[in-house]
Amino acid sequence: MPNSMWHQCLEVLRDEFPAQQFNTWLRPLQSDHREGQLMLFAPNRFVMDWVNEKYLRRIEEVLKDLNGGQAPRVNMKVGSAPRESEPVKRSQAESQVNGTFQEETGRRVTEEERGVAVSAGGAAVRPKAGGWRREVQVEGDIKHQSFLNEGFTFETFVEGKSNQLARAASMQVAENPGGAYNPLFLYGGVGLGKTHLMHAIGNEIVRRNPRAKVAYLRSERFVADMVKALQLNAINEFKRYYRSVDALLIDDIQFFARKERSQEEFFHTFNALLEGGQQVIVTCDRFPKEIVDMEERLKSRFGWGLTVMVEPPELETRVAILMKKAEQANVKLSSEAAFFIAQKIRSNVRELEGALRLVIANAHFTGSEITPPFIRESLKDLLALHEKQVSIDNIQRTVAEYYKIKVADLLSKRRTRTVTRPRQVAMSLSKELTNHSLPEIGDAFGGRDHTTVLHACKKIVELQETDPGIREDYQNFMRLLTT
């Protein structure tokens, strides 16, 4: 039976099955015919199992018809057909995990652009230098993708008092994944290096064991994948995939809030991984107990391993970070200049980096030396914005004025509706727009308990969904306070 018979078989099957099914399961198969046996190669185990279960009988029937009524022997395995017997045509290769493929955005991405190689088994593979390492595993219609930013390593992470513990814990996890610190829960404000550390762990795990399967994704991605799996009736593949990794890295878990089904699924995945001795790493913008609208059992699981905070860097660390980033960009930055920027930009490392980038770009354009006066000029818009930074004080004044009440009312013990709602709005804005902790906000509102602040935040989130008036007020405040 010649190999072309497989192509004829595919043509018959193409007419029998919906295009999506055909393209997902059948088209990726490669064939090799030797000694009266047809070997079919599947790009991964899931495709193989699925085809075996759902399509093999039909494949055999079609081949029998094409072969003059004689049933051929068909076997399947994972891999690629030997080249000499099966030159793979472009059209076939397209639906495999290499070559060009259609990303979920609909944009066509070439291997070159992606800078990655992909292995059918899903093991991590050496990427091109400086790029993103991406692992794509195709299971049914679900594409699981994970990205590790190669630039985010322990070497490029500057250690300081604010992140010492988080870095040490991360290093421990990278050296001994699935060990004592499982799960590792990294939390802290925006732009403080949580994602960087998470990738550093992933990169280090893969460096030590190139076959390790590390899946990194933001929590929204997990939710989107799950929704898609449900729609496509492929939830089992979804589960299997996420439970098959050596390390699961989920960034910004706070976005799971109110996604009950995702929380449920994650909870089970989480348990399965912990039981299997696989590592789980989670980042969040707040301490587990402070996450609003998250199941208690999930929050309590987060605390089983090690929970570490990444704090805003102090001045010396900010200077060291700037020096390191300048060095990476091959730019000479005097310590005086670094100190000047670090003194001005105190919020977080992302902003610090942004400011440095701006200064460097300006210096390139103008050919100027990077001196404090030059920095002041380059950053004048940014610095003006910082001077206008939102404080709890500012929020209280704005809210009181808007609702025509006194700031003293917001701080008082009064509990009439005209005062309690504005107070809750102001508390919620304070949580959203400042870096203050719940207890600090409670203190600033007449010495209230942090649980009152938490309740206020929850309430305002709820009201924004159900009460257009509050939603509009809140949007007005965001505009008033941030622009």
Ligand SMILES: Nc1ncnc2c1ncn2[C@@H]1O[C@H](COP(=O)(O)OP(=O)(O)OP(=O)(O)O)[C@@H](O)[C@H]1O
């Ligand atoms: N200690 C550090 N040394 C070097 N670079 C750092 C450090 N901390 C943060 N950065 C850099 O700051 C930027 C922001 O960091 P990152 O994305 O990890 O923040 P994050 O805490 O995950 O923020 P978010 O909560 O918004 O996701 C990155 O480019 C990262 O490399």
